[in-house]
Amino acid sequence: MHLSDPPLMRLRSASFGYADRVVVSGIDLEIHRGEVVALLGPNGSGKSTLVRGILGLTTQQGGQVQLFGTPRERFTEHTRIGYVPQRHSLSASVRATVTEIVEVGRLPHRLWWRPTSSEDRAIVRRAIEDVGLADRAREEVASLSGGQQRRVLIARALAGEPEVLVMDEPTAGVDHASQEALAGVLRRLVDRGTSMLVVTHELAALERVVSRIVCLDAGHVDFDGSAAAYAAHVAGHAAGSDHHHPDDVTPRRGHVIGAAPLDPEPREVAP
Amino acid sequence: MTDLLALDFMRQALLAALLAGFAAPLVGVFLVQRRMSLIGDGMGHVALAGVAVGVLTGQAPVLTALVAAVAAAVAIELIRASGRTSGDTALAVMFYGGIALGVVLIARSSAGTPANLTGYLFGAILTTSTTDIAVFAALAAVVLVTTLLLRPRFFAVANDEDYARAVGIPVLRYNVLLAVLTAVTVVVSMRVVGLLLISALMILPNAASQLFARSFRSAMWWAVVIGVLCSVGGVVVSYGAETPSGGTIVLLAVAAFLLASTVTALGTRARRAAHDRAERHDHEHGPGCGHPALGHEGHVDYLHDGHRHAAHEGHYDEHGRHTTVEGR
Numbered sequence: 001m002h003l004s005d006p007p008l009m010r011l012r013s014a015s016f017g018y019a020d021r022v023v024v025s026g027i028d029l030e031i032h033r034g035e036v037v038a039l040l041g042p043n044g045s046g047k048s049t050l051v052r053g054i055l056g057l058t059t060q061q062g063g064q065v066q067l068f069g070t071p072r073e074r075f076t077e078h079t080r081i082g083y084v085p086q087r088h089s090l091s092a093s094v095r096a097t098v099t100e101i102v103e104v105g106r107l108p109h110r111l112w113w114r115p116t117s118s119e120d121r122a123i124v125r126r127a128i129e130d131v132g133l134a135d136r137a138r139e140e141v142a143s144l145s146g147g148q149q150r151r152v153l154i155a156r157a158l159a160g161e162p163e164v165l166v167m168d169e170p171t172a173g174v175d176h177a178s179q180e181a182l183a184g185v186l187r188r189l190v191d192r193g194t195s196m197l198v199v200t201h202e203l204a205a206l207e208r209v210v211s212r213i214v215c216l217d218a219g220h221v222d223f224d225g226s227a228a229a230y231a232a233h234v235a236g237h238a239a240g241s242d243h244h245h246p247d248d249v250t251p252r253r254g255h256v257i258g259a260a261p262l263d264p265e266p267r268e269v270a271p
Numbered sequence: 272m273t274d275l276l277a278l279d280f281m282r283q284a285l286l287a288a289l290l291a292g293f294a295a296p297l298v299g300v301f302l303v304q305r306r307m308s309l310i311g312d313g314m315g316h317v318a319l320a321g322v323a324v325g326v327l328t329g330q331a332p333v334l335t336a337l338v339a340a341v342a343a344a345v346a347i348e349l350i351r352a353s354g355r356t357s358g359d360t361a362l363a364v365m366f367y368g369g370i371a372l373g374v375v376l377i378a379r380s381s382a383g384t385p386a387n388l389t390g391y392l393f394g395a396i397l398t399t400s401t402t403d404i405a406v407f408a409a410l411a412a413v414v415l416v417t418t419l420l421l422r423p424r425f426f427a428v429a430n431d432e433d434y435a436r437a438v439g440i441p442v443l444r445y446n447v448l449l450a451v452l453t454a455v456t457v458v459v460s461m462r463v464v465g466l467l468l469i470s471a472l473m474i475l476p477n478a479a480s481q482l483f484a485r486s487f488r489s490a491m492w493w494a495v496v497i498g499v500l501c502s503v504g505g506v507v508v509s510y511g512a513e514t515p516s517g518g519t520i521v522l523l524a525v526a527a528f529l530l531a532s533t534v535t536a537l538g539t540r541a542r543r544a545a546h547d548r549a550e551r552h553d554h555e556h557g558p559g560c561g562h563p564a565l566g567h568e569g570h571v572d573y574l575h576d577g578h579r580h581a582a583h584e585g586h587y588d589e590h591g592r593h594t595t596v597e598g599r
Contacts, residue, residue: 055437078439085433094304094477096430096487104427108438113420132557135564135571136582140485143583148555160438177555 006069007032008164008195009054014063016046016053022061023049024219031164036196036209041216047199048086050216051166054197055083068163079108082162084153086169086199090141098144098152099137102127105159127158131185147178151185164195171205179205275507283404284396284463284506284516290411291460291472292502296480296494297418298456299473301449303481304429310347310450311470313366314457317343319373319466322391327380332391333406333458340454343369348447394465394517396506407459414452414459425449426487463502465517472498475524479531483538497527547589549580556580556587565593 007030015025024046031037041047052058054065056072065072068080082105090101105127106120128137131151136144141152150170157165170186171179183205190196190209200206203213213230215223223233275281302308321339325332343365350358377388389395418425428435428445436442453473460469476497477490484490505520512519556562556573563574572579572590579590 052433057433057436076439078437081437083434083437085431085437087431090430093306094300094487095481095484095490096426097485100426100487101430103423104430104434105438107423107427107440112424116423135557138486139582156434181555181557 005033006066008035008068009197010064010066010069011054012064014053014065015061016049016058017061018049018058022219023058024053024216025062026220027063029214029221029224031195031197033163033195034193034211036190036211037198038203038206038210038213039197039199039216040201040203040213041222042201045216046219047201047216048168051168051197051199055081055166079160080163082157082160082165084150084157084165084167084170086172087149087153090149090152092142095140095142097138097140098128098133098155099124101141101152102155102159105156108160123161124159127155130158130188131155132181145175145178147174147182150174150178151182154185158189164197165189167196167198169199169201171200171202183209275510280396281506281510283401284510285503286404287396287407287459287463288502288506288516288520289499290407291456291463292499293495294411294414294418294456295460295464295469295472295502296476296498297491298414298449298452300477300487300491300494301425301429302453302473303477304426308474309470311453311457311473312467313347313362314340314343314450314454315461315466315469316366316373317369318454318457318461319391320369320376321373322461322466323373323376323380326387327376331402331406333403333461336461337410337455337458339369340457341451344450344454345447348443348450352443352446389515390465391461392465392467393515394461394463394468394520396463396509396516403462407462410455410459414455417448417452421445421448422491463506463516464520465515468517468521471521471524472502475521475528476501479524479528482528482531482535497524501527546583549575549578549587549589556582 009029009031011027011029013025014027014029015022016027017023027050039047039051049058053060054067054072060072067075068077070077090096102124103116103120106116106124110117110120125134125137128134131154133144133148133151133155136148141149144152154165154167154170157167171182174182186196186198186206186209196209198206198210203210207227210227213223213225213227214221215230215233223230225233276285299311302310318336318340321336322332324330324339325335328335346365347362350361355361374388377391424440424445427440428442429449432442435445456473457466457469460472464472476494479497480490480493484493501523502520505523506516508514508523509516509519554560556575560573562580565572565574565579567579567581567590570581572581574580574593577593579593580587581590582588
């Protein structure tokens with residue numbers, strides 16, 4: 001590790017979206033080695049679009065993205081980033097064991113005609129141990145709980161031996177026992193010095209591991225700072241919302257249910 | 272069996288059946304994984320147009336069918352990749368256009384008899400020529416080698432396209448290649464199984480093996496075993512019973528599926544009756560959970576308040592009090 005190391009990711013007024021629709025724009029963000037960044041924001045604020053854009057899965061519509069100092073268009077060392085996609089379950093259309101899924105993480109490391117080496121197998125075994133599923137390595141993924149399946153996806157990313165983990169909602173929709181286990185896995189990885197960018201809307205589960213918080217709202221970065229500063233920011237916002245402006249009492253147009261004959265009583269809905 | 276092998280055409284038919292029975296389920300498992308079980312059917316439709324062009328122009332129908340099926344395969348993947356909602360209807364136009372063109376052209380050609388058409392659609396063992404067999408064998412070898420070499424990558428792409436793309440695997444290229452291999456398999460199998468039934472030989476052995484196998488790898492090889500048994504067995508039965516080979520093979524595959532589902536259903540019921548569940552857990556057992564791990568008949572039990580708990584699907588099985596287990 002050198003001080004002159006380029007940041008793991010550097011975004012300059014980047015915007016991403018789908019086809020002709022811009023979802024996030026004007027993003028300036030740098031993530032450095034050793035950081036554990038939580039990307040927060042309400043549903044629909046563009047968190048997933050942003051991380052998928054960094055990985056090249058959504059269309060970049062402007063600005064610059066650099067990965068490890070290389071512009072994303074010319075970036076080919078994909079194995080340096082470990083992606084844990086947002087999935088509620090692993091595909092159940094065919095049978096597959098935990099080991100078979102995690103082995104996929106080794107593929108980018110070898111040429112297409114090369115068989116799995118004993119080194120590959122050892123790394124896969126270690127990745128499965130790291131997420132605490134060693135005793136279930138040969139079981140079918142479909143028989144695991146939702147939280148355990150998330151850990152299988154983390155193990156798959158770890159098997160690629162990445163320098164940074166990019167995780168999309170690893171704790172969403174996971175029961176309490178699994179969330180505890182998942183938080184334990186993340187803590188162990190952080191203790192080892194793994195850098196992370198974690199999309200989440202449940203900070204509580206990750207509170208102890210996060211070193212920095214970036215908050216997205218409506219496609220823009222709304223906050224970027226330490227966890228302590230974020231707490232103050234949230235408190236400030238809450239205080240601000242205590243102010244009552246007389247004209248705020250009547251629901252604004254465009255934010256109301258109740259405009260049509262079959263709608264219930266008029267009320268304001270969250271934008 | 273030995274007297275069957277003494278007949279030249281039967282030797283050829285059995286060899287063709289062996290090739291088709293091996294290649295079709297091997298490619299088919301990825302179609303099942305991608306939830307595209309019916310795509311082989313569509314390619315068979317288009318291949319008939321290719322056969323008809325061959326019959327009409329005096330070219331070898333196997334080669335013209337190959338060209339038509341491969342072109343259809345590439346078109347299917349490009350249309351799917353474009354992600355347009357009109358893609359689904361575009362495929363329908365292509366598939367029905369293909370089979371209709373095939374039927375009309377074969378009827379117009381001098382060599383076109385209803386028996387000829389039926390042979391292509393439903394399989395006819397007597398029509399396999401020596402040159403056909405050589406072509407089939409070469410094509411089947413290509414399919415087998417490519418599929419087995421690239422199996423981990425096909426698995427990765429079919430399992431999670433987003434992840435595959437994120438780690439730099441060229442997803443579209445693999446999807447097009449899989450479609451081309453499917454098209455080649457359609458042509459390899461068309462004489463034995465027939466263009467309307469070929470999809471069944473790709474899918475049904477996999478549907479059966481998915482019921483009882485415990486991993487992707489074992490499910491794939493079991494499907495190959497079932498596919499070979501059904502296709503070779505179907506050819507033998509069809510010779511004795513004077514039935515069309517394609518229909519006979521597919522009925523055997525359906526029987527294999529029904530047998531597998533009955534046996535696994537009974538097995539599941541027996542197992543469910545035979546095991547006890549532990550109380551509900553707020554806590555997940557695993558390495559480092561604080562509960563001692565104990566080996567027990569090939570799996571791991573965790574000792575929880577004097578009881579052995581073993582992970583089973585989404586819950587824990589009660590494997591008895593620790594001391595009573597020792598005493599057994």
